[in-house]
Amino acid sequence: xxxxxxxxxxxxILLAIFTVWVVITITFFVMHAVPGGPFxxxxxxxxxxxxxxxxKYGLDKPVVEQYFTYLKDIVTKFDFGPSxxxxxxxxxxxxxxxxxxxxxxxxxxxxxxxxxxxxxxxVAALRRNKLIDRIIMVFTTAFVSMPxxxxxxxxxxxxxxxxxxLPANGTSAAGLVLPIVTLALYPMAYIxxxxxxxxxxxxxxxYIRTAKxxxxxxxxxxxxxxxxxxxxxxLTYLGPMLAYIVTGSLVVEQIFAVPGIGRAFVSSITNRxxxxxxxxxxxxxxxxxxxxxxxxxLYKVVDPRITLE
Amino acid sequence: xxxxxxxxxxxxxxxxASLAACSGGAGGGAAKSSIAVCLASEPDTIDxxxxxxxxxxxxxxxxxxxxxxxxxDDKGNLEIVPDAAKELVExxxxxxxxxxxxxxxxxxxxxxxxxxxxxxxxxxxxxRAASTALAADYGYMFEVVDGYADIWETDANDQYVNPDAxxxxxxxxxxxxxxxxxxxxxxxxxxxxxPVYFPVREDVVANESxxxxxxxxxxxxxxxxxxxxxxxLITLEKNADHPDAAEVTMDTIEFYLSDDANNQLSNFxxxxxxxxxxxxxNEIASIKAEYPDEFFNVGQIGTYYVCWNINENIxxxxxxxxxxxxxxxxxxxxxxxxxxxxxxxxxDEVAQGGQLPASSFVAMGLTDADGSEFYKNAGTNTFDxxxxxxxxxxxxxxxxxxxxxxxxYTYDEASGKFTDFPSMTYLYNTSEGHKAIGEYIQSALANVxxxxxxxxxxxxxxxxxxxxxxxSIARNGWxxxxxxxxxxxxxxxxxxxxxxxQFGKGDxxxxxxxxxxxxxxxxxxxxxxxxxxETYDVLISDIKSCTDKDNRYKxxxxxxxxxxxxxxxxxxxxxxxxxxxxxxxxxxxxxxLGYKYFMYCTIEK
Numbered sequence: 001x002x003x004x005x006x007x008x009x010x011x012x013i014l015l016a017i018f019t020v021w022v023v024i025t026i027t028f029f030v031m032h033a034v035p036g037g038p039f040x041x042x043x044x045x046x047x048x049x050x051x052x053x054x055x056k057y058g059l060d061k062p063v064v065e066q067y068f069t070y071l072k073d074i075v076t077k078f079d080f081g082p083s084x085x086x087x088x089x090x091x092x093x094x095x096x097x098x099x100x101x102x103x104x105x106x107x108x109x110x111x112x113x114x115x116x117x118x119x120x121x122x123v124a125a126l127r128r129n130k131l132i133d134r135i136i137m138v139f140t141t142a143f144v145s146m147p148x149x150x151x152x153x154x155x156x157x158x159x160x161x162x163x164x165x166l167p168a169n170g171t172s173a174a175g176l177v178l179p180i181v182t183l184a185l186y187p188m189a190y191i192x193x194x195x196x197x198x199x200x201x202x203x204x205x206x207y208i209r210t211a212k213x214x215x216x217x218x219x220x221x222x223x224x225x226x227x228x229x230x231x232x233x234x235l236t237y238l239g240p241m242l243a244y245i246v247t248g249s250l251v252v253e254q255i256f257a258v259p260g261i262g263r264a265f266v267s268s269i270t271n272r273x274x275x276x277x278x279x280x281x282x283x284x285x286x287x288x289x290x291x292x293x294x295x296x297x298l299y300k301v302v303d304p305r306i307t308l309e
Numbered sequence: 310x311x312x313x314x315x316x317x318x319x320x321x322x323x324x325x326a327s328l329a330a331c332s333g334g335a336g337g338g339a340a341k342s343s344i345a346v347c348l349a350s351e352p353d354t355i356d357x358x359x360x361x362x363x364x365x366x367x368x369x370x371x372x373x374x375x376x377x378x379x380x381x382d383d384k385g386n387l388e389i390v391p392d393a394a395k396e397l398v399e400x401x402x403x404x405x406x407x408x409x410x411x412x413x414x415x416x417x418x419x420x421x422x423x424x425x426x427x428x429x430x431x432x433x434x435x436x437r438a439a440s441t442a443l444a445a446d447y448g449y450m451f452e453v454v455d456g457y458a459d460i461w462e463t464d465a466n467d468q469y470v471n472p473d474a475x476x477x478x479x480x481x482x483x484x485x486x487x488x489x490x491x492x493x494x495x496x497x498x499x500x501x502x503x504p505v506y507f508p509v510r511e512d513v514v515a516n517e518s519x520x521x522x523x524x525x526x527x528x529x530x531x532x533x534x535x536x537x538x539x540x541x542l543i544t545l546e547k548n549a550d551h552p553d554a555a556e557v558t559m560d561t562i563e564f565y566l567s568d569d570a571n572n573q574l575s576n577f578x579x580x581x582x583x584x585x586x587x588x589x590x591n592e593i594a595s596i597k598a599e600y601p602d603e604f605f606n607v608g609q610i611g612t613y614y615v616c617w618n619i620n621e622n623i624x625x626x627x628x629x630x631x632x633x634x635x636x637x638x639x640x641x642x643x644x645x646x647x648x649x650x651x652x653x654x655x656x657d658e659v660a661q662g663g664q665l666p667a668s669s670f671v672a673m674g675l676t677d678a679d680g681s682e683f684y685k686n687a688g689t690n691t692f693d694x695x696x697x698x699x700x701x702x703x704x705x706x707x708x709x710x711x712x713x714x715x716x717x718y719t720y721d722e723a724s725g726k727f728t729d730f731p732s733m734t735y736l737y738n739t740s741e742g743h744k745a746i747g748e749y750i751q752s753a754l755a756n757v758x759x760x761x762x763x764x765x766x767x768x769x770x771x772x773x774x775x776x777x778x779x780x781s782i783a784r785n786g787w788x789x790x791x792x793x794x795x796x797x798x799x800x801x802x803x804x805x806x807x808x809x810x811q812f813g814k815g816d817x818x819x820x821x822x823x824x825x826x827x828x829x830x831x832x833x834x835x836x837x838x839x840x841x842x843e844t845y846d847v848l849i850s851d852i853k854s855c856t857d858k859d860n861r862y863k864x865x866x867x868x869x870x871x872x873x874x875x876x877x878x879x880x881x882x883x884x885x886x887x888x889x890x891x892x893x894x895x896x897x898x899x900x901x902l903g904y905k906y907f908m909y910c911t912i913e914k
Contacts, residue, residue: 036769042786043361044776044806045446048461052444087354088518089539097539153571161578168575169565171541257567257576259540267350272769 005300012296016289023285024278028070031277032063038084038272057084059274070278080282081275085268091279098261099283101170102253105260106245109180113188113241118234120188121195122227128200136192143189148248152182152255170258179256183248187241191234198230205229232303239295243288343561344894344907346584347576350568351540356520357507358438361446363903364586368564369504370904371545372528376412376431376486377501379906381898389498393418393426393508393529397498400490406856407455407477409489410497417552420510421526421533428480430508430529435478435488437514438505441469447505450790451476453497455489492856496793503791531557531908540566558896559910574889583891583912584905590742593661593887602892606663610674610901611788611884612797614667615735615750617643617877620815621781625718625729633822633838638717643876645713648706649753652698656882659745663887667880668694671797671869672789674883674901678862683794687869694880695873711757726758734762737784738771746881747784778811785809788884789902795852798868802846810877813841823871827851830860845871 039045039053054060058069073079080091120140124133143151155178160168167175202208203226211221250262261280268276299306348364357369370378378392391397395415400408418426437443439451439460451457455477462470477489490497500506513519513527520526526534531553532545543564547557565582567573573585574592588596588604597604623639624630630638652666665673669684677683688695696706714720718727735750737743744765751761761782766774775783787807789796799805803813811817823844827834832851836844848868855861872878886903896909 034770035773037773040769040772040776041361041446042772043446045444046449046461046806048441048463048467049444049446049448050806051467052441056444085353086351086521087356087359088521090518094539156572156575161575164579167581168572168579169567169581171538171565254569255572257541257565257569257572259538259566263350263540270768 012293016293019289020282020285024282027278027281028067031274036272038274080279083273083276085271085273091275094264095261095279095283098259098264101258102249102260102262105176105179105183105249105258109183109245110241113184113191117188117191118195121192122199124196125199140189140192143185148182148186149251149255151185152252155182156255170256179252179258182252183245187244191237194233194237195230198233199226202226202230235295235298235302239292242291246284246287341560342558342912343563344559344910344912345563345565345582347565347567347573347582348586351566354520357504357509358443358445360504366504367905369507371530371532371562371908372534373507373530375502375507377498379502379900387900389502400493407489407491408493409487412486414484415552418529419550420529421548426508426529427483428486430510431486432478432480433511434507434509436476439476450500450503450505453490453494454478455491492854495858496791499791542566557908559907562907577889583894584888586888588887588889600889603889605888605890606885607899608674608901609884609886609903610672611786612667612670612672613786613881613884614670615879615881616783616785616810618778618780619810619812619817619877620778623731633820636820636822640874640876641713642717645710647876647879648696648710649757650750651703652881653700655746655749659749660742660882662885664882664885666698667883668696668698670872670878670880671794672883675789675792675794678859687866728758730759732760732762733781734764735782736764736774736780738768739765743784775809794865798865799849801872802849803842817841830864
């Protein structure tokens, strides 16, 4: 790694921190501007109880003061505060629990999508316009156009209710199979199509013809030249794919009752659980920023011609 | 692959075998019974003092023994029986009118960590639950106990006047608990079975997060908290040391945590869960047909209703009426509009959950002084409640409503529509069910020329808007905490946090349109043309201090009469609790508050 690249990475990290700070600030003030509060319910508590709760969690102070206190706690102590809804639990521990499950789900889904997608895409490209290519294209078109809540509901009805092969709740390991499949299908189909078209493009390039003319074996051409070069667009897609998996898991977690961070995120907003909203937003924002950075650096690894600056 | 499968099976057998070996002891290798249920998503808390949710209360009734508990007798009737107390004693009236109860604890009660349960644990738990420091949602359940009012008394600056005040409850010795009530209440024994009255131990709750982890969770009930995978699964194991352990037939209860009705249904259909507490609204009809023996629909003490903002002008533009005259006219109009609704259609075709059309605000299921249904004695007419909800009465109701409205609005006979009724907005929180009911009301009113616009808001925003009175008509609902009509009535005092109608607030504060005469019940209160604060607020405070049961109930009828006369509360239906229970499960019951009891269940295959 040369000094230019290092400088670039440092610059990007600083930019990432700035981005997260902007997200924190906007979320904090918007969240407090939205009507409703954490201690309202169908049955209203007395004003005295309300006041006592607000005082306990510092919500009686001016919002600006709360903002600076919050920033200070995050920066100096990495303290996300207590949940206002799940009394007695710290935000960081709730997020930790949810993130473990979601990460497991997301990483497996991403891996499955990438591996199967690349293989299917390559197969389709090499067997262009043959039956296998047609079949792959039909299915991938279907999976790209179907939203995850439909796929999830269909899988649930078939494999869980009708056939009874897999549980309908994501509590056990077996229960994670359906959510992972649901989550993986869209990016898998997308990667397949991406790989196919990029591979076809590469296969038509001069250097492939040269290699063929030189008598390089077919396997070597495919794995040594064609595949590696057709993966750059796939890499570009990894960032958006992560974003999809993070947001897509909100829906999937709901359908399959998976105890992930997506459900925690949605319910924190409904509950006006301020520290939980902040905590989940920060973690998700940081995740996306970091993944984008990693993707950029990966370009460089795959294609040395790209300069990072 | 095959080898892996084989390995998995062997491993599973080994685990089961080792579990069976662990459970050994007296029972030998007897199979353990277990049930998997799903009530809701992750409970906010399972600290008995802080819980305010029905699903949390179900967990707590399994985990704790209060002085009393709900039980089902041989005939299937529900009753309140002693639990940790030897008996539910009668109170002794003191010279100052307060009433003292002295309870003796049963022998052999232990905390799940082995320590003895003492009377002082109850004393501590009650003081804690009612304290300003804890500020629990249900702290007001101690309102009836002497001393509560002092604790929460504030001065003009919202500062507590008596920071050292305490409830009048005392552990005389390890086994004896003495508590004094400000005045007699009919539902005292029921309160003792309410989770907020369950004991906790001081050294346990000193750790603020004690109720979030099995390792720090200490309870005294029929079950112990054995594991809690947050947002996923709570497992309770039978407490073999509980004095009533012999009666408990269910060894393990798994509470799965999900609030997605479709997901719950999938898990019920494939047999993984034996009870689910939620059913997708749009599938109720098909579920009823498909699972006639497993779909249940039981009464729950609550009313689904529509509330009107009392300060919203509904008279035609240019109306000369003001003050009390205006208010009386609007009350008449609101009551007439209420008669335009076909409640049978709403429950049968729209809500479809087996609800019952409501004709009163105080819900069905609450009892009167003589044990009969309170709502059947409401009003001064031959039918139950304030208007006739039978299908036959619909046409008559409609005609009389039109006649009433004609007094105030221009009616076009040709089209059968009013032409100058100001348009209103119906506010509801985002939900298919609420939307459907709102749309029905919209069409029923459009039928006579009244325009109702629909506005939906997300839950927390909705609560805020409705509470602040920024609406004309809003969807509303109320579930009882205990069997006493006062919990439907004291919420409408001027200062109440649940006074969504805005009684006695804004312009209505000065409206002197109400009369009240309580002399026949032994009170001095006699007001002609008074404001809401001078009448209703006084009435509620008189009811709360009343020790004569008959008079107290009569005055509660007076209060409901007053509420209903304003027309601001338009009851729609009485709630029911829908759930699905696998037909293999026997011995299950639930109470009118919606708590579910699994301890006496058995599974018959």
